[in-house]
Amino acid sequence: MEARNLTFRILRYNPETPDVKPYLQDFQLVEEPGMTLFIVLNKLREEQDPSLRFDFVCRASICGSCGMLINGKPNLACKTLTKTLPDVTTLMPLPVFKLLGDLSVDTGVWFRDVSLRTEAWIHTDEVFQPDVPEGKMDNELAQKIYEAERCIECGCCIGGCATANIKPNFIGAAGVNRVARFMMDPRDKRTEQEYFEVVGSEDGVFGCVGLMACDDNCPVGIPLRSQLAYVRRQMALAGWHMSRNKK
Amino acid sequence: MSEYPLSVTDVLIIGAGLAGERAAIEAASQGLNVTILSLVPPRRSHSSAAQGGMQAALGNTAMGRGDSPDIHFADTVKGSDWGCDQDVARMFVEMAPVAVREAAHWGVPWTRVSTEKRIYDGEEIHEDPEKVGLITARNFGGTAKWRTCYTADGTGHALLYTTDSMVLKLGVTVHDRVEALSLIHDGERCYGAVARCLRTGNLRAYAARTTVIATGGYGRLYGVSTNAVINEGTGMAIALETGKVPLGNMEAVQFHPTGLVPSGILITEGARGDGGHLLDKNGYRFMPDYEPKKKELASRDVVSRRMIQHMRRGYGVDSPYGQHLWLDIRHLGAKHIETNLREIASICRKFRGIDPVHELIPVRPTQHYSMGGVRVNKYGQAYGLQNLFALGEAACWDLHGFNRLGGNSLAETIVSGKIVGEQIAEYTKDVSLDIRSTLIDRHVQDQADRIQKLRDRRDGTEDVFRLRHEMEEILREHVFVFRSAEPLAEAVRQLHALHERTSDIRLRGRGLGADPELSAALRLPGMVKLAYCIAKGALARTESRGSHFREDFPKRDDENWLKRTLAYWSSERNEPVLDYEPVVITESPPGDRGYGEATSGPASKK
Numbered sequence: 001m002e003a004r005n006l007t008f009r010i011l012r013y014n015p016e017t018p019d020v021k022p023y024l025q026d027f028q029l030v031e032e033p034g035m036t037l038f039i040v041l042n043k044l045r046e047e048q049d050p051s052l053r054f055d056f057v058c059r060a061s062i063c064g065s066c067g068m069l070i071n072g073k074p075n076l077a078c079k080t081l082t083k084t085l086p087d088v089t090t091l092m093p094l095p096v097f098k099l100l101g102d103l104s105v106d107t108g109v110w111f112r113d114v115s116l117r118t119e120a121w122i123h124t125d126e127v128f129q130p131d132v133p134e135g136k137m138d139n140e141l142a143q144k145i146y147e148a149e150r151c152i153e154c155g156c157c158i159g160g161c162a163t164a165n166i167k168p169n170f171i172g173a174a175g176v177n178r179v180a181r182f183m184m185d186p187r188d189k190r191t192e193q194e195y196f197e198v199v200g201s202e203d204g205v206f207g208c209v210g211l212m213a214c215d216d217n218c219p220v221g222i223p224l225r226s227q228l229a230y231v232r233r234q235m236a237l238a239g240w241h242m243s244r245n246k247k
Numbered sequence: 248m249s250e251y252p253l254s255v256t257d258v259l260i261i262g263a264g265l266a267g268e269r270a271a272i273e274a275a276s277q278g279l280n281v282t283i284l285s286l287v288p289p290r291r292s293h294s295s296a297a298q299g300g301m302q303a304a305l306g307n308t309a310m311g312r313g314d315s316p317d318i319h320f321a322d323t324v325k326g327s328d329w330g331c332d333q334d335v336a337r338m339f340v341e342m343a344p345v346a347v348r349e350a351a352h353w354g355v356p357w358t359r360v361s362t363e364k365r366i367y368d369g370e371e372i373h374e375d376p377e378k379v380g381l382i383t384a385r386n387f388g389g390t391a392k393w394r395t396c397y398t399a400d401g402t403g404h405a406l407l408y409t410t411d412s413m414v415l416k417l418g419v420t421v422h423d424r425v426e427a428l429s430l431i432h433d434g435e436r437c438y439g440a441v442a443r444c445l446r447t448g449n450l451r452a453y454a455a456r457t458t459v460i461a462t463g464g465y466g467r468l469y470g471v472s473t474n475a476v477i478n479e480g481t482g483m484a485i486a487l488e489t490g491k492v493p494l495g496n497m498e499a500v501q502f503h504p505t506g507l508v509p510s511g512i513l514i515t516e517g518a519r520g521d522g523g524h525l526l527d528k529n530g531y532r533f534m535p536d537y538e539p540k541k542k543e544l545a546s547r548d549v550v551s552r553r554m555i556q557h558m559r560r561g562y563g564v565d566s567p568y569g570q571h572l573w574l575d576i577r578h579l580g581a582k583h584i585e586t587n588l589r590e591i592a593s594i595c596r597k598f599r600g601i602d603p604v605h606e607l608i609p610v611r612p613t614q615h616y617s618m619g620g621v622r623v624n625k626y627g628q629a630y631g632l633q634n635l636f637a638l639g640e641a642a643c644w645d646l647h648g649f650n651r652l653g654g655n656s657l658a659e660t661i662v663s664g665k666i667v668g669e670q671i672a673e674y675t676k677d678v679s680l681d682i683r684s685t686l687i688d689r690h691v692q693d694q695a696d697r698i699q700k701l702r703d704r705r706d707g708t709e710d711v712f713r714l715r716h717e718m719e720e721i722l723r724e725h726v727f728v729f730r731s732a733e734p735l736a737e738a739v740r741q742l743h744a745l746h747e748r749t750s751d752i753r754l755r756g757r758g759l760g761a762d763p764e765l766s767a768a769l770r771l772p773g774m775v776k777l778a779y780c781i782a783k784g785a786l787a788r789t790e791s792r793g794s795h796f797r798e799d800f801p802k803r804d805d806e807n808w809l810k811r812t813l814a815y816w817s818s819e820r821n822e823p824v825l826d827y828e829p830v831v832i833t834e835s836p837p838g839d840r841g842y843g844e845a846t847s848g849p850a851s852k853k
Contacts, residue, residue: 057291133348143358149401
């Protein structure tokens with residue numbers, strides 16, 4: 001069979017030339033067996049335009065660096081095989097995050113900010129005892145925590161989220177999932193009121209309008225829909241407890 | 248002198264993977280001001296890719312019963328082919344269980360001992376009910392006991408996110424998308440680093456009482472590697488370029504038999520462990536011919552050697568990405584593949600569009616780990632420059648000698664982070680911050696000049712990407728799984744020439760701002776220097792030890808080679824200069840590794 005000639009329509013923007021408005025540029029390439037967008041973009045940069053900017057780190061869908069809009073849908077470029085794509089493919093950077101150039105966006109800064117705002121670490125007064133065996137934990141619980149911990153912060157859920165696209169401080173599904181992870185961890189001693197302060201707001205779990213694109217787009221298949229429901233339920237309870245205590 | 252931002256900190260850590268972050272936590276908890284530089288957001292670091300787990304002799308499981316640091320020590324030293332520093336191995340094995348428990352205290356969801364029914368090798372495992380809920384362990388090659396602690400299939404990810412959460416909690420400063428270009432030093436002491444912002448391309452200076460290199464390995468020198476694309480050895484290169492700091496054992500490079508073609512993504516040993524076969528272009532299972540006893544399950548280095556041998560004889564499969572062989576797991580059946588080998592199936596589908604239930608998997612030996620690195624003493628202090636430390640894969644501490652055991656790399660990151668981090672903290676308290684601003688100016692100016700020259704050079708003839716591919720080819724062709732005098736000498740000749748050609752690079756673009764071509768051009772000369780050190784060290788080492796296999800010297804030679812290579816880069820001679828130091832044997836005298844017949848040389852020349 002004749003190898004396909006592929007066209008990649010890529011958004012170009014160089015911060016060095018801010019006067020030049022972002023535009024779409026077409027690149028052509030012959031398809032090879034087993035070709036992924038990781039291979040495509042590197043080939044384009046090495047053979048056609050050395051200034052092309054994009055991010056890859058692990059190229060094995062583990063690190064979350066290469067989230068982008070592939071024909072309008074957020075996904076990881078590294079695991080996207082060209083044989084699943086039409087002859088013409090549009091590549092755009094993820095929205096919401098700050099654009100650094102071409103397909104490269106500043107997801108790291110966004111996620112770090114959300115981690116800081118939600119205080120995404122174990123809160124405890126217990127001091128580590130090096131000579132004492134570890135505290136026991138039921139394996140099912142450990143696996144449940146890991147289910148939420150698996151988020152690779154690629155930003156696909158955020159890029160596809162209508163709320164995150166219009167509300168700059170919304171922590172999105174990734175942020176809520178992160179909070180869920182600590183909420184179910186008995187090592188974190190935060191009370192429900194303390195969690196309420198972190199996510200019980202319009203920027204937190206109550207900002208979600210339930211369109212669920214996050215759940216559709218998550219490339220590692222985290223059950224974001226149930227994580228959102230879990231945190232929402234916990235916060236509803238916390239609100240109810242707080243209002244009762246006021247009376 | 249042009250203007251540049253200057254940051255002053257107590258401890259400057261270059262690299263935000265597990266080793267760097269764990270050391271940062273140690274220093275920050277002791278009240279020191281810590282700044283971390285990272286090429287990428289910290290949670291993107293290559294540490295996140297480690298799936299298997301980390302070794303620590305907790306002995307909680309039935310299959311790990313009776314395990315102890317002593318047994319972990321013996322495994323590690325044997326694995327290293329007696330090339331490791333036994334003082335370091337001893338400290339490491341004693342601290343590993345503490346480091347695992349500490350990580351649990353910080354929030355790592357380690358997989359726990361449970362009484363869920365499990366069959367292994369036809370026998371049912373009965374866990375001790377007393378131990379249920381403690382951290383469990385899985386089996387790994389080269390270990391006498393089940394010792395590898397893990398979090399499902401995402402150990403590195405879970406450890407990195409937890410460690411990074413402690414970095415956040417402690418308020419450690421992290422500058423991401425920043426690349427260190429050189430160390431600021433006066434030939435005796437290190438004072439920090441000159442770095443380039445990868446958002447804007449602007450230069451910055453960091454002045455520090457102590458500087459720490461934790462930039463990971465150099466797998467990308469080989470082009471095809473299981474490593475992330477950021478593992479380009481930059482930390483080692485800037486240490487080497489001081490002319491003072493030697494790199495240890497750079498020729499000690501580990502290869503994994505089954506990297507997926509073309510991406511190099513790892514297909515784990517589990518595939519062969521569960522009964523997968525290696526086939527050649529005729530669909531013939533060749534391993535039994537070479538290793539009648541162990542077949543596909545001989546040790547990593549042995550299988551890699553046999554695969555290359557077979558391809559050399561003309562049995563490789565041609566592809567647009569070069570020759571490869573097949574891994575066949577079809578006979579294991581859909582049910583087994585979808586349950587026990589789920590990860591492998593998912594990698595094959597995602598990254599090659601192959602269904603391993605019905606199709607063959609293209610594989611070939613692939614660069615996997617760098618045992619060599621910035622030579623440091625057991626406290627993590629670099630040789631040759633005061634106030635400089637290194638740890639993790641970037642360092643030659645030297646825990647792994649000539650072959651690293653699975654599960655010991657992830658363990659090294661957090662254990663050395665804890666041990667060396669404490670040394671860094673103690674040491675830094677006694678160092679005064681006496682830095683001359685003219686010294687900083689000069690080092691920034693040197694880098695500014697380099698950049699300007701690259702932008703201005705319109706008469707250059709070399710393309711950075713082409714040179715890079717040539718370097719990768721040279722290493723893959725001549726300094727790979729099999730080594731011998733003639734190809735290695737050829738590699739040295741070619742790398743010498745290639746290094747000279749790097750001064751002739753001409754950018755195709757304008758190289759403004761954070762231009763990726765400019766970044767590549769700034770990085771390449773250092774990478775070629777590292778490649779040169781690997782090739783020259785391998786040519787000089789006329790023996791086989793661990794992953795370093797010389798066809799012309801197939802035996803280990805303890806009489807002459809129980810020593811560590813130190814490679815220096817002499818700017819006057821424009822080539823690396825080799826020196827050696829003895830490997831100190833404290834507890835375990837060199838003996839037989841007992842990994843099968845091929846570890847002491849080719850079983851039979853066919």
